[in-house]
Structures are given as structure tokens and as C-alpha cells.
Amino acid sequence: MAFEARARVLDTEDLSRIIRRIAHEILERSKGSDDLALVGIRTRGVFLARRLGKMIEEIEGKPVAVGALDISLYRDDVATRGASSIGVTEIDLDTNDKKVVVVDDVLYTGRTIRAAMDAIMDFGRPQVIQLAVLVDRGHREVPIRADYVGKNVPTSGNEKVKVSLEEIDGVDMVEIGEER
Amino acid sequence: MNEDVNGHRHLLAIADVDRDFIISLLDSARSFAEVSTRPIKKVPALRGRTIANLFLEPSTRTRISFELAAKRLSADVISFSRTTSSISKGESLKDTAKTLVAMGVDAVVIRHSSAGAPKMLTGWVDCSVVNAGDGMHEHPTQALLDLFTMRERLGHLEGLKVAIVGDIDHSRVARSNIQALNKVGAEVLLVAPRSLLPERIEEMGVDITGSLEQALEWCDVLYLLRIQLERVEESRFPSLREYTLQYGLTKPRWQNLKRKPLVMHPGPMNRGVEIESSVADEVESVITGQVTAGVAVRMAVLYELLGGSHG
Numbered sequence: 280m281a282f283e284a285r286a287r288v289l290d291t292e293d294l295s296r297i298i299r300r301i302a303h304e305i306l307e308r309s310k311g312s313d314d315l316a317l318v319g320i321r322t323r324g325v326f327l328a329r330r331l332g333k334m335i336e337e338i339e340g341k342p343v344a345v346g347a348l349d350i351s352l353y354r355d356d357v358a359t360r361g362a363s364s365i366g367v368t369e370i371d372l373d374t375n376d377k378k379v380v381v382v383d384d385v386l387y388t389g390r391t392i393r394a395a396m397d398a399i400m401d402f403g404r405p406q407v408i409q410l411a412v413l414v415d416r417g418h419r420e421v422p423i424r425a426d427y428v429g430k431n432v433p434t435s436g437n438e439k440v441k442v443s444l445e446e447i448d449g450v451d452m453v454e455i456g457e458e459r
Numbered sequence: 460m461n462e463d464v465n466g467h468r469h470l471l472a473i474a475d476v477d478r479d480f481i482i483s484l485l486d487s488a489r490s491f492a493e494v495s496t497r498p499i500k501k502v503p504a505l506r507g508r509t510i511a512n513l514f515l516e517p518s519t520r521t522r523i524s525f526e527l528a529a530k531r532l533s534a535d536v537i538s539f540s541r542t543t544s545s546i547s548k549g550e551s552l553k554d555t556a557k558t559l560v561a562m563g564v565d566a567v568v569i570r571h572s573s574a575g576a577p578k579m580l581t582g583w584v585d586c587s588v589v590n591a592g593d594g595m596h597e598h599p600t601q602a603l604l605d606l607f608t609m610r611e612r613l614g615h616l617e618g619l620k621v622a623i624v625g626d627i628d629h630s631r632v633a634r635s636n637i638q639a640l641n642k643v644g645a646e647v648l649l650v651a652p653r654s655l656l657p658e659r660i661e662e663m664g665v666d667i668t669g670s671l672e673q674a675l676e677w678c679d680v681l682y683l684l685r686i687q688l689e690r691v692e693e694s695r696f697p698s699l700r701e702y703t704l705q706y707g708l709t710k711p712r713w714q715n716l717k718r719k720p721l722v723m724h725p726g727p728m729n730r731g732v733e734i735e736s737s738v739a740d741e742v743e744s745v746i747t748g749q750v751t752a753g754v755a756v757r758m759a760v761l762y763e764l765l766g767g768s769h770g
Contacts, residue, residue: 349490352502352532352762367490401499 528757602635625684
């Protein structure tokens with residue numbers, strides 16, 4: 280199956296504006312970057328978390344902890360779907376009493392985020408867990424919502440949202456289209 | 460990894476798997492190793508699955524390692540041994556296994572003194588089978604955890620020079636390791652008296668030497684096998700003392716080395732036989748590291764069989 284793009288919903292400039300805005304929103308809501316920890320969900324969420332971390336560091340002048348989370352082992356559909364290869368989780372930070380912001384590229388059914396929360400709870404007891412996503416495409420199957428949203432993109436169930444990031448795809452953009 | 464007609468996957472022998480399988484398993488084992496370093500050393504990946512450990516030959520580390528691996532993946536585990544089961548009443552392996560599967564077991568991990576028992580089992584039961592050591596045939600998960608340890612410590616496997624010392628003839632560990640190392644492009648040198656080497660072993664693509672000194676100069680990894688004490692009675696070699704003199708990693712041998720290889724041992728060690736006690740203390744961290752790696756590698760194997768990336 281190949282992805283066939285119908286429209287580009289975000290380009291490079293849009294993406295960098297979104298990162299800057301969400302960084303500011305996180306800082307506003309958390310009243311600074313103390314006790315803040317960003318946890319990106321593999322694969323693209325990790326790059327977004329790193330970008331947010333860099334932006335927050337530029338604004339506040341001090342580094343913020345960034346971790347990477349692979350949620351394959353927490354999925355609820357391993358039995359039916361089969362698992363893909365598993366990445367390494369790198370949470371070298373103490374999440375106890377931290378304000379953890381989970382970062383992912385697309386929010387869809389919400390099941391990934393449910394799994395991510397389970398995983399994070401196994402690492403400690405954060406003061407609060409929030410969610411930042413680049414795109415919210417709707418169609419939730421569990422009661423989860425994002426605290427920070429780059430762009431709401433209404434979609435139909437058979438449409439796909441494709442996020443490309445400079446770090447692995449060579450270009451920053453978000454497209455909407457169909458698998459054919 | 461074989462898949463049978465019912466879609467069950469088995470790990471029976473290194474002979475059955477290819478390089479890509481080994482490398483991808485070692486990659487995912489790295490993620491599973493991370494799980495064991497967490498405050499809560501458990502993930503829900505195999506929740507609701509049941510794994511039976513059928514150990515019909517004595518074993519401490521392999522049995523516990525498989526049990527821990529299953530538990531850290533949230534699977535339910537039943538463990539039983541020869542003495543505490545109906546096998547001591549004379550029940551056959553076939554009937555025991557069928558009973559287990561009738562109770563809804565998803566995988567059987569089997570250790571058996573007869574080569575080929577795990578393979579037989581796959582024809583009788585409707586579930587996955589993992590070979591945890593069968594006679595003098597193979598011990599695939601041991602080879603995988605050894606390769607994992609070498610790769611993590613030395614950074615690569617291709618071109619690695621590995622010397623395996625000791626009773627190759629009786630060793631399923633050696634058989635699995637030789638094949639696994641061959642597949643990933645490492646070089647293997649066997650160090651043993653002719654009486655402890657199987658016939659036509661050269662055909663497995665290995666070199667042979669009788670000189671431990673020569674091997675020590677050459678190797679990146681020195682893999683010592685356990686000398687099974689009962690073999691002395693079979694007159695495979697004159698005495699333990701004689702063996703130690705020629706093939707033991709003694710203090711003088713170790714101290715004289717300018718470039719020290721990674722010393723590995725599948726355990727349990729016979730201190731004073733294949734390795735002098737003070738040398739064993741010095742290299743112990745690697746050998747306990749092998750044990751730690753065992754849990755991660757077996758988690759990866761169980762997950763591959765039962766969670767599986769087939770689909």
C-alpha cells in the first residue's frame with residue numbers, strides 16, 4: 280500500500296511556529312520549566328519532544344529533561360495485530376513529582392496515549408501528566424484529550440495523516456491523503 | 460524460528476534461524492534489558508498468556524531465567540520438574556505435554572536429556588515450543604545470550620575471534636554457539652584435546668587447536684565450557700589436574716597476557732578446573748552479565764513467539 284497525498288496541511292514554517300507556540304503554552308501552564316519533563320513517543324514524537332525541549336531551553340535559558348518512550352510492550356492489540364520491532368525506552372529522568380508532558384505526532388484513537396500513560400506510571404508517580412500533539416485528527420476510542428494541539432485536522436476514518444520530520448524524513452510537513 | 464501448520468512459532472535450534480533473525484532478536488533484547496532496570500520490572504506485553512516450564516533435567520539458571528523472563532512480560536508461568544510431576548510416576552513426555560496443552564498453555568519451554576525432544580513435542584502439542592537445552596544437540600537461547608553479551612561488550616560480532624575451550628563433544632552450548640557465531644560472521648577456534656572433539660567437527664566451519672596459548676594470543680573472546688566431572692570416568696582425559704594444566708585458564712596464563720580477551724562461561728563454573736578461582740573472581744562481572752542478559756534475551760524470544768511480529 281502506498282500513501283497518496285491529497286493536501287498538505289502543515290509546512291516547515293507552520294511546524295516551527297507550532298513548536299514555538301506550544302513551548303510557550305507549556306511554560307505558561309507549568310509556570311516555568313522547573314520540574315518539567317518531556318517524554319516523546321517513538322518514533323516521531325521523540326523528535327518533536329527534542330525540538331520542544333530545545334525551544335524551551337532557548338526561552339528559559341536552562342535545559343529541560345527529554346526522554347523517549349516505546350509503548351509496544353503496553354499495546355492492547357499485540358495478540359491480534361502482532362508487534363513491530365521494539366525501540367529502546369530512554370527515561371533516564373526521575374519522573375516522581377515531575378510535570379510530565381507526553382509528546383506525539385498524531386492523536387487518533389487515543390490508545391497509544393493510554394498505553395503511554397501506563398508505561399509512564401511504571402517509572403514513577405508524576406505530579407501531573409499532560410499531552411502535546413502536532414495533529415489531532417479526531418476519532419477517539421477512549422476518553423483522552425490533548426492539552427496542547429498543533430492543529431486540529433478533521434478527517435474521515437479511511438483517510439491517513441502522514442507526518443514527515445526533517446530528522447528522519449528529510450523534510451518537515453504534514454499531509455492528508457489515502458492509502459492505495 | 461519455525462512456524463508450524465497451525466501458525467505456532469517455535470525456537471528449536473540455531474540451525475533453523477538465519478542471521479537476520481539473530482540480529483533483530485539481539486536488537487529487541489536491548490529494549491527488554493532496559494525493562495529489567497526499571498523500578499517496576501514488568502511490562503504487560505504477554506498478559507493473559509500462559510507458559511509452562513517443563514524442565515526434565517536439572518537446571519538452575521536457565522529455568523529461573525525463563526521463569527523471570529515470562530513474569531516480566533506479565534505471562535502466567537507454571538514450572539515443574541521431573542521429581543515433582545507425574546513423570547516420576549512414569550507418565551510419558553507426550554502425555555504430560557498433552558495434559559498441559561489441554562489446560563490452555565500457550566507455550567512450553569522444555570529442557571530434556573534427549574536430543575530432539577523439543578522437536579518431537581511440536582508434533583504433539585498445539586502451542587509454541589522453546590528448546591531450553593536438549594541432550595547434546597542444542598541450547599539456542601544460551602547462544603543468543605552469549606552473542607548478546609559479546610555484542611554489548613565489544614560492540615560488534617562480525618569478524619570477532621572467538622575461542623571455545625573444553626568438552627566440545629558433549630556440549631550443546633558449543634554446538635549452538637558455533638552455528639550462531641558462524642551465521643553472524645564471527646570466527647571460531649575450538650581448543651580441546653582430540654578426545655573431547657566430535658567427529659568431523661571441522662565441517663562446521665571452525666578451526667581447531669590443541670594449544671590454549673595459541674588461542675589466547677589470537678582471540679577476542681575466550682569461551683570456557685564447563686568440564687563435566689563425570690567425563691573423567693569415561694577416560695576422555697587422564698585427570699582433572701592434567702586438563703587444568705593444559706586447558707585451564709590459570710593465573711600465570713592470565714597474567715602473562717598483554718591483551719586480555721573477554722572471558723565467558725555458561726556456568727556453573729568449576730573453579731580450579733577450567734578456570735583458576737582468582738581469575739574467575741577477576742572476570743566474574745562478565746559471567747554474571749551473561750546471566751542478566753539471559754533474562755532479556757529470553758524475554759525477546761518469548762515475545763517474538765507469543766506476541767510475534769508476524770502480521
